Amino acid sequence: MKVLRARDALAVFRDGEEVPGIHVYGLRVRHDPRVALYPSEVWDTTGEPTRFTLYGDNWEVLLWAVPLRKWPRKKRMAAALRATMSRMIDSGCRVAWVAAEGFPFCDPPMLFDPACMSDSVLAWMDDSGRGWFDLDPDRPIAPVSEDVVQSLRKYSAGLSDVE
Incomplete structure (x- = not known):
């Protein structure tokens, strides 16, 4: 069985079509007035990301579906991920993830x-x-461990675990 590189497997929907890209999420308290400013300077995209907000009574999840024209190399990818998730954090998110x-x-x-x-x-x-920013487009997709997912849940307690 052939293992797909991340660049061959990661996609977003743009105008009803699947195109290369990533989803960036941020979890914060609902009604935070800060605006999430997308860092367009760090990605080679086919336009602005599609933006969504999911929400409950006390929480909201911001989402950017980022369509990529060109995948950055590993080191540049890590820097772009850090910059992008930092913008989510700057908008009041407790946790950001891809x-x-x-x-x-x-x-x-x-x-x-x-x-x-x-x-x-x-x-x-x-x-x-x-x-953790080690998403290499030229390697197979490697999700973080269940222990890390559990630690994100504990870190975001009061938002991730309430309806």
Whole structure:
């Protein structure tokens, strides 16, 4: 069986068509007035990302579906991921992460529950500045471990685990 490189497997939908890209999420308190400013200077895209906001009573998840024209090399990819997730954090997000189209996403109270989102987080950052940015477009997709997903759940307690 042939193993796909991340660049061959990661995609977003743009105008009804699947194109290369990534999904960047951020979890924050609902109604935070700060605006999430997308860092267009760090990506070679086919336009602005599609933006979505998912929400419950106390939480909201911001989402950028970023369509890529050209994949950066590993070192540049890590820098672009850090810059992008930093912008999510700057907008009040407690945790930001990267996932792919078709990977499980669960609304709170199941957000970051390994039983629901195992193998769904490809890169992450929290508002303390810690993170994992090692998503190499030329290697197979390698989600973070269930232990890391569980630690993101604990770190975002009060948002990830409430309806």
